[in-house]
Amino acid sequence: MNIVVLVKQVPDTWAERKLSDSDKTLDRESVDAVINELDEYAVEEGLRLKEAHGGEVTVLTMGPARAAETIRKALSMGADKAIHVTDDALHGSDAIQTATALAKALGTVEWDLVIAGSESTDARMSVLPALLSELLGVPQLSRARRVTVEGSTVRIERQTDAGYDVVEGSVPAVLSVVEKINEPRYPSFKGIMQAKSKPVTTLSAADLGLTDVGLGSAYTRVEEFTQRPPREAGQVVKDEGDGGVKIAEYLASNKLV
Amino acid sequence: MLVEHAGGEVKKVSLELLTAARVLGEPAAVVLGAPGVAAPLKDKLAEYGATTVYVGESDDVDGYVAAPKAEVLAALVGGVAPAAVLVAATAESREVAARVAVRTGSGLVTDAVGLAADGTATQNVFGGATVVRSRVTRGIPVIALRPNSVDATPSPVAAEERVVDVSISDAARGAKIVERVAEQKSSRPELTEASVVVSGGRGLGGGENFAVVERLADTLGAAVGASRAATDAGWYPHTSQVGQTGVTVSPQLYIAVGISGAIQHRAGMQTSKTIVAINKDPEAPIFEIADFGVVGDLFTVVPQLTEELARRKG
Ligand SMILES: Cc1cc2nc3c(=O)[nH]c(=O)nc-3n(C[C@H](O)[C@H](O)[C@H](O)COP(=O)(O)OP(=O)(O)OC[C@H]3O[C@@H](n4cnc5c(N)ncnc54)[C@H](O)[C@@H]3O)c2cc1C
Ligand SMILES: Nc1ncnc2c1ncn2[C@@H]1O[C@H](COP(=O)(O)O)[C@@H](O)[C@H]1O
Numbered sequence: 271m272n273i274v275v276l277v278k279q280v281p282d283t284w285a286e287r288k289l290s291d292s293d294k295t296l297d298r299e300s301v302d303a304v305i306n307e308l309d310e311y312a313v314e315e316g317l318r319l320k321e322a323h324g325g326e327v328t329v330l331t332m333g334p335a336r337a338a339e340t341i342r343k344a345l346s347m348g349a350d351k352a353i354h355v356t357d358d359a360l361h362g363s364d365a366i367q368t369a370t371a372l373a374k375a376l377g378t379v380e381w382d383l384v385i386a387g388s389e390s391t392d393a394r395m396s397v398l399p400a401l402l403s404e405l406l407g408v409p410q411l412s413r414a415r416r417v418t419v420e421g422s423t424v425r426i427e428r429q430t431d432a433g434y435d436v437v438e439g440s441v442p443a444v445l446s447v448v449e450k451i452n453e454p455r456y457p458s459f460k461g462i463m464q465a466k467s468k469p470v471t472t473l474s475a476a477d478l479g480l481t482d483v484g485l486g487s488a489y490t491r492v493e494e495f496t497q498r499p500p501r502e503a504g505q506v507v508k509d510e511g512d513g514g515v516k517i518a519e520y521l522a523s524n525k526l527v
Numbered sequence: 528m529l530v531e532h533a534g535g536e537v538k539k540v541s542l543e544l545l546t547a548a549r550v551l552g553e554p555a556a557v558v559l560g561a562p563g564v565a566a567p568l569k570d571k572l573a574e575y576g577a578t579t580v581y582v583g584e585s586d587d588v589d590g591y592v593a594a595p596k597a598e599v600l601a602a603l604v605g606g607v608a609p610a611a612v613l614v615a616a617t618a619e620s621r622e623v624a625a626r627v628a629v630r631t632g633s634g635l636v637t638d639a640v641g642l643a644a645d646g647t648a649t650q651n652v653f654g655g656a657t658v659v660r661s662r663v664t665r666g667i668p669v670i671a672l673r674p675n676s677v678d679a680t681p682s683p684v685a686a687e688e689r690v691v692d693v694s695i696s697d698a699a700r701g702a703k704i705v706e707r708v709a710e711q712k713s714s715r716p717e718l719t720e721a722s723v724v725v726s727g728g729r730g731l732g733g734g735e736n737f738a739v740v741e742r743l744a745d746t747l748g749a750a751v752g753a754s755r756a757a758t759d760a761g762w763y764p765h766t767s768q769v770g771q772t773g774v775t776v777s778p779q780l781y782i783a784v785g786i787s788g789a790i791q792h793r794a795g796m797q798t799s800k801t802i803v804a805i806n807k808d809p810e811a812p813i814f815e816i817a818d819f820g821v822v823g824d825l826f827t828v829v830p831q832l833t834e835e836l837a838r839r840k841g
Contacts, residue, residue: 283791286656287657288657289659364634365635366629366634391794394638394652395621395637395638396622397625400625401628401629403594403626404626404630407698409592409702410702411592411702413618428704430766431774432710432766433710433766435707436705437704439701443702450759450765450772489628490663491661493660493661493662495660498655503814503817504820505819506809506819506820506822508809508823509822509824513805513823514827514831514833514835516821517803517821517828520803521836522839524801526779526780527836
């Protein structure tokens with residue numbers, strides 16, 4: 271089973287994230303960048319499925335040059351090769367443009383299963399797997415907390431608001447995972463060394479035949495943004511035997527009860 | 528707007544959606560589901576301003592993940608060319624919205640907290656630190672609105688019912704739902720819709736101790752949430768998990784009991800209007816975002832709070 275895992279580089283969630291004043295896109299330059307946490311779970315699931323069923327794991331990302339760090343991380347966990355879609359022209363792409371570019375890039379490899387995280391910590395849209403499924407015309411097996419593969423059938427437990435649904439589809443398919451699915455491995459020293467020599471293919475917008483790209487032709491536009499002062503710590507009191515009463519007084523004086 | 532419903536009732540978020548839609552024009556409600564679902568919902572939808580109720584009933588619409596609903600909705604949108612398509616920002620509806628956007632060549636905005644008459648949507652991003660106003664520049668705006676961001680107000684009209692075509696393609700039958708498993712039913716309000724949420728974490732030390740949290744919740748008419756530490760330990764159902772990979776809540780009041788306030792937990796609750804925290808560790812990061820915090824043992828503070836609230840209620 272050949273698998274492509276989608277990984278995204280995101281600003282560290284502990285860092286202060288902001289939009290740039292010039293073009294109102296996420297300022298990716300000025301902050302520490304890390305692999306989107308949930309995408310590590312996607313990589314792990316890809317590796318486990320490969321270990322059980324054979325095949326190859328390819329990592330695919332779209333992002334600026336420094337997203338190569340994120341590719342390296344996934345390769346050091348054990349993925350076989352990578353595709354990096356990168357082009358200044360892609361800067362400012364919205365969800366639909368990103369999905370369109372990734373769908374095109376998926377056309378350059380053989381795959382049975384695409385695995386994504388269920389949400390990125392910066393955009394938090396949780397739509398990319400659905401967008402890809404629609405664009406590719408393959409089943410959407412999203413929000414999986416458990417995956418089993420038998421022949422060409424993939425069965426998942428899809429996390430829902432009420433519990434979970436058992437959902438079935440056949441490959442090729444798009445899968446997305448929630449963090450309950452596994453415990454991602456740490457890269458070994460050997461893995462880190464090997465990652466350096468694994469093949470990474472770089473593709474530009476032109477290589478993918480993409481024309482309608484980037485901020486200028488996005489489907490959505492940020493008209494304006496305002497920075498809210500960070501949520502400030504309020505009053506913190508030590509319990510002197512009347513902590514509960516103090517909270518009740520606070521709630522009452524703020525008309526919350 | 529796409530109606531969220533369960534057990535023969537319209538969910539509160541759909542009434543919020545209808546209210547928000549009224550700034551753009553005359554809202555039409557779309558009810559999709561198994562045969563018979565629409566009838567008990569119609570009066571409520573009309574009460575909140577739905578001039579048309581489109582009804583698409585079939586087992587197929589409900590039997591597969593997202594795609595059939597998107598197909599039916601996209602076909603309808605193609606026919607009536609509305610000012611916007613609104614859905615609730617729930618796990619499945621945002622996926623439906625994504626597919627509708629692709630099918631209709633439209634832009635997509637998720638997690639909107641407000642809509643303006645000019646069609647722009649307001650979003651809180653980066654955990655509420657930045658407020659963004661976005662416009663869809665291509666196609667028909669497809670917007671997923673967060674529960675609890677608009678006050679639902681009635682505006683009664685007479686609703687006209689129209690049946691929509693629910694024939695779906697084979698491609699939309701890719702992900703078949705073979706079984707639905709409900710993990711918990713409670714008489715408390717639903718987490719995403721509640722105006723007060725009380726959540727418990729590892730500090731509770733065991734599932735049986737959630738009773739402390741539940742008693743406070745019931746005194747406040749609140750929903751009960753939990754941190755991942757608590758759901759992972761099996762102390763509370765995972766459907767109650769608040770945070771990055773659980774649900775995002777934005778109530779008037781959020782009370783965190785024995786929760787440290789890890790970044791992944793905050794991601795799901797830091798846009799709450801008021802945050803109260805009870806934790807024995809004065810260094811717990813939850814205090815950095817709490818409006819009011821008590822450093823103390825939850826097993827004495829919370830019961831005292833519950834008792835005091837009950838006393839005040841009389
Ligand atoms: C990919 C990923 C996704 C995640 N998603 C989520 C998510 O959606 N939601 C989520 O919540 N977490 C999530 N997490 C986990 C998160 O990082 C934290 O581990 C988790 O939130 C901790 O839960 P907690 O605050 O209950 O436990 P702890 O961090 O252990 O905190 C317990 C707190 O209770 C206090 N305490 C103990 N005893 C008492 C007492 N008697 N009285 C008062 N206070 C007491 C302690 O001082 C401590 O601060 C995720 C992690 C990862 C890696
Ligand atoms: N630029 C990107 N490159 C590769 N994968 C991505 C990209 N953006 C999002 N993804 C994938 O889509 C998932 C959901 O992202 P989102 O819809 O943005 O919340 C992530 O967990 C990634 O697996």
